[in-house]
Amino acid sequence: MRDFLPAEVKAREKVLSTVRGVFESYGFAPLETPAIERLEILQGKYGEEGDRLIFKIAQRGARATEEADLALRYDLTVPLARVVAEYGDRTGRIFKRYQVAPVWRADRPGRGRYREFYQCDVDVVGPEFGLADAETILVLTDALAALGLKGFEVRLNSRKVLRGLIESYGIDPARETDVLVALDKFDKIGEAGVAEELRERGLAAATPLLAGVSGPEDELRHRLGTSEVGRSGLDEVDRLIDLAGPLVSDGAVAFSPVLARGLSYYTGPIFEVYVEGSTSAISSGGRYDGLVGMFAGRSIPAVGGSLGIERIIPLVSRPEEGVVSPARVFLAVWDAAARPDALATASALRAAGIPTEVYLGGERMGEQLGYASSRGIPYAVLRGPKEQEQGVVTLRDLQTREQTAVPEGDLVAVLRDRLSTP
Amino acid sequence: MRDFLPAEVKAREKVLSTVRGVFESYGFAPLETPAIERLEILQGKYGEEGDRLIFKIAQRGARATEEADLALRYDLTVPLARVVAEYGDRTGRIFKRYQVAPVWRADRPGRGRYREFYQCDVDVVGPEFGLADAETILVLTDALAALGLKGFEVRLNSRKVLRGLIESYGIDPARETDVLVALDKFDKIGEAGVAEELRERGLAAATPLLAGVSGPEDELRHRLGTSEVGRSGLDEVDRLIDLAGPLVSDGAVAFSPVLARGLSYYTGPIFEVYVEGSTSAISSGGRYDGLVGMFAGRSIPAVGGSLGIERIIPLVSRPEEGVVSPARVFLAVWDAAARPDALATASALRAAGIPTEVYLGGERMGEQLGYASSRGIPYAVLRGPKEQEQGVVTLRDLQTREQTAVPEGDLVAVLRDRLSTP
Numbered sequence: 001m002r003d004f005l006p007a008e009v010k011a012r013e014k015v016l017s018t019v020r021g022v023f024e025s026y027g028f029a030p031l032e033t034p035a036i037e038r039l040e041i042l043q044g045k046y047g048e049e050g051d052r053l054i055f056k057i058a059q060r061g062a063r064a065t066e067e068a069d070l071a072l073r074y075d076l077t078v079p080l081a082r083v084v085a086e087y088g089d090r091t092g093r094i095f096k097r098y099q100v101a102p103v104w105r106a107d108r109p110g111r112g113r114y115r116e117f118y119q120c121d122v123d124v125v126g127p128e129f130g131l132a133d134a135e136t137i138l139v140l141t142d143a144l145a146a147l148g149l150k151g152f153e154v155r156l157n158s159r160k161v162l163r164g165l166i167e168s169y170g171i172d173p174a175r176e177t178d179v180l181v182a183l184d185k186f187d188k189i190g191e192a193g194v195a196e197e198l199r200e201r202g203l204a205a206a207t208p209l210l211a212g213v214s215g216p217e218d219e220l221r222h223r224l225g226t227s228e229v230g231r232s233g234l235d236e237v238d239r240l241i242d243l244a245g246p247l248v249s250d251g252a253v254a255f256s257p258v259l260a261r262g263l264s265y266y267t268g269p270i271f272e273v274y275v276e277g278s279t280s281a282i283s284s285g286g287r288y289d290g291l292v293g294m295f296a297g298r299s300i301p302a303v304g305g306s307l308g309i310e311r312i313i314p315l316v317s318r319p320e321e322g323v324v325s326p327a328r329v330f331l332a333v334w335d336a337a338a339r340p341d342a343l344a345t346a347s348a349l350r351a352a353g354i355p356t357e358v359y360l361g362g363e364r365m366g367e368q369l370g371y372a373s374s375r376g377i378p379y380a381v382l383r384g385p386k387e388q389e390q391g392v393v394t395l396r397d398l399q400t401r402e403q404t405a406v407p408e409g410d411l412v413a414v415l416r417d418r419l420s421t422p
Numbered sequence: 423m424r425d426f427l428p429a430e431v432k433a434r435e436k437v438l439s440t441v442r443g444v445f446e447s448y449g450f451a452p453l454e455t456p457a458i459e460r461l462e463i464l465q466g467k468y469g470e471e472g473d474r475l476i477f478k479i480a481q482r483g484a485r486a487t488e489e490a491d492l493a494l495r496y497d498l499t500v501p502l503a504r505v506v507a508e509y510g511d512r513t514g515r516i517f518k519r520y521q522v523a524p525v526w527r528a529d530r531p532g533r534g535r536y537r538e539f540y541q542c543d544v545d546v547v548g549p550e551f552g553l554a555d556a557e558t559i560l561v562l563t564d565a566l567a568a569l570g571l572k573g574f575e576v577r578l579n580s581r582k583v584l585r586g587l588i589e590s591y592g593i594d595p596a597r598e599t600d601v602l603v604a605l606d607k608f609d610k611i612g613e614a615g616v617a618e619e620l621r622e623r624g625l626a627a628a629t630p631l632l633a634g635v636s637g638p639e640d641e642l643r644h645r646l647g648t649s650e651v652g653r654s655g656l657d658e659v660d661r662l663i664d665l666a667g668p669l670v671s672d673g674a675v676a677f678s679p680v681l682a683r684g685l686s687y688y689t690g691p692i693f694e695v696y697v698e699g700s701t702s703a704i705s706s707g708g709r710y711d712g713l714v715g716m717f718a719g720r721s722i723p724a725v726g727g728s729l730g731i732e733r734i735i736p737l738v739s740r741p742e743e744g745v746v747s748p749a750r751v752f753l754a755v756w757d758a759a760a761r762p763d764a765l766a767t768a769s770a771l772r773a774a775g776i777p778t779e780v781y782l783g784g785e786r787m788g789e790q791l792g793y794a795s796s797r798g799i800p801y802a803v804l805r806g807p808k809e810q811e812q813g814v815v816t817l818r819d820l821q822t823r824e825q826t827a828v829p830e831g832d833l834v835a836v837l838r839d840r841l842s843t844p
Contacts, residue, residue: 003454130782322513
C-alpha cells in the first residue's frame, strides 16, 4: 500500500492521462465500477491461486462470525463482465470500454509489487474473433508508443493452439489447466523446469509437448494441422499477424507457441508485449469468450488487454517526491491588518486565471520565500507598507531572485506576460 | 454501490475537474492515499456511530477467525493526518492538499446515499487560526460558484463558542459530546426535539442552553463574554466574518450559534454552506487542532472542509445514461479483405489527431450506422469497393444524413475543418 505525495500524483497522472487519451482516440469509453463486489461474483474466476488472494470484507454487527459476502475487486475484467450482464440493454451489442483504477490483492508484496495497484484495461465485448483482437493489440502498443517506449515485441499465441497440442500429444484434456499453469512458467524456469513441474503434477506424459512448442515452427505447424482446434488456433494467430503486425508502431507481432498466460478464462488468442530492455511483459491480454456468459446466462464473446501500468510508470517518468504547488504566483503576507487585502489581491489574480497561493503561516519573509521556492512557484508578489504607499507591488522571480517594482494596475498584465513566456 | 456507465463518468468527471481546477488555483496540491488503512488508524476518530460504520477487511489464511486489522477508509481527513505524521519532513511545515476520492461506509443506504461515495476535501495542515480558516471557506464557495451554483449562505460557529456556553450554563464539561450530538440535530428536529433528546440523555440541565443559542444574538454575546473560551470563540467567528465575508462570491457569512457539526474532532471554527434552494448543507468543514497530533505525537493545527460532491453533481449536471463514444469519426467496414485497410485508415486519422472508431462487429451497413449514431459520433467514413475504385471516400454526417464524396487525400483536411466548426 502506498501514499502518493503531490509531485508523484502529478507524474502518475500525466502518464495515465496520455494512456486515456490513446484509449479514447480508438473510441474506448470510460467505465467506473465500485471497489466492492459481491464475493460470489469474484470467486472461481481467477483460478485457485487468485481466489486465495481476494480481500474479503468482514460482515458487520451481530453476525460478524458469518462468512464474508463482500470483497474488494481483484481485477477490472470480472466487474466488466458483471456490468455487461446487468446493463446489456444500455451498453449495447458492442461495448468498448476502458478502466484505469486500483485493484486489491492480499499478496505478500515483493519488490515493485503492491497490495493496492492500478490496472489499466481496454476491452471489447460483443464481437467474435477478428478486428477487435487486432485493435486490442494496436491500442495497447499505441499507448506504449505515446509514452515514449520503443521496440515492441508482441508475442502471440492462441489457447486453441495449446488445446490442439494437448489433443495431438494425446494428453488428458481434463488436465489442460495443469499443463497451462506449468507452461506459463517457461520464460522464468526454462524447458527443463517446466518438464520437472509437469512430472511433479503427474503429467510426465505431457513433457513431449515441450519439445513441440520450443522446436522448429514448421514441425509444430505440421503437428497442429492434425487437430481441428489446433488448425483454428493457428489460423487466428496468422490472421492477427497479418492484421495487426504492419500497424504496430516500432515493433513486430510474432507467433510464440510457449506463451500460455496464467488466467483461466482465456479461450482464444493471447498475447504479451515486451519492450526493449524489459525482461517481463509490460502489457498482455487475450480473448475470453466464456466469462461474460457466466454472468449473462448466454454466450457473449469478448477480447481485451491491460497495460502493466505500475511497471510502466517508473520506465517513463522520473520519480519525484514531496510537494509541488500548482500555483504560479505566491503572495507574501504582512501584519494582520493587511490580511483581508492579501486575500482580495489573490482573489483578483485567480479571477484573471492566475493560480495564486497566499502564505498561510507567519510573517517572517525568509520563511515565506523559502516555502514558495521549495514548492516550485516561479513568482512572488510582495506588497508591504512601503509598496502600498507607492501604489506598486514588488514582483520577485524566485529562481533568479531578481525583483521589479510593478504598478498595482499592471500586475495582472505583467504576470500573464511572464507566465506565458517561460 | 454504483456502476457509472461512460456518459455518466464523463458528466461526473467534468464536475470533478472544475473543482480540482479551483482547488489548484489556490495552490492546493493533490494527495492520494490507499483505500485500505490499518483499522487502529481509523478507530476512535469518528465517534461511536462512525466506528460502527467502518468496513473491516477479514484476515486471510489460517488465522481468519482473528479480529480484522485492516479497514476501508471512512473519510479523507484521518488518512491525511496519518500522512502528515508519516512524511512530515516531505510535506513541510505548511501542507495544503486536496483529495477527491471514494470512501466507504457500511451504512444502510438511503435515498441518494451510498456505501461507496466520493469525498472532495481541501485541508491546510500547519497554520494556527487565521488566513487558513478564511481560505478554506473561500476555496469551497469559489468551487461551488465555478459549478454555476449561486446564493451561498455560510453558517459559521466555533466549538469554542459552544464550549463557552456549556461552561456559562454550568453544564458538566464531561457531557460536551452528548450536548453537541443533540444540538447537531437542531435543523432537523427543531428546538423542542433537541430539548427532548437532551432530557433522554439525562441532560435536562442543558436545555436552557437551547434558548441561549436560538435567542437574540446580543444576549448570547453578552453571556459568552463571561467565559474566556466563549470570548475566544466569538472573536474567531467575528474575524472570519471580516476576512472571508466580503470575498464569498454571491453570498454571505453569518454567525450561526446552533451549528454544532457531528464529527468529534473539531476544536475551533466550524461552518456549513447552504445554497439557494437546498435544505441541507452542500459543503462543510472546520478546524481540528488535535487530530494530526494523535498520530504525530506533537500538536499540529489543521483546518479543512469538504464539498458534498454526491449531492452537488445532480444539482449541476444533467443525468446521462449509457455509452457515448469519445471518437469523432466512425469508420464502416466491408468484407474481410478490406479490413487491414480499414485499420490502416483509422491509424492514419488518429495520427492526424482525429479520434476514430472502426466498427468491430458485422458488415450490415444499417447496423453499423445505427451503432455510430447511438454512440453520438458525428461523422462516418465509408470506403467500399465503389469508393476505392474512384479513389474517394464517402463522408456521412450522422445527424443530417448528408453524404459527400471526398478525395482520399483530402479526408484529413476536410474532417479537421468539419470538426473544428460544430
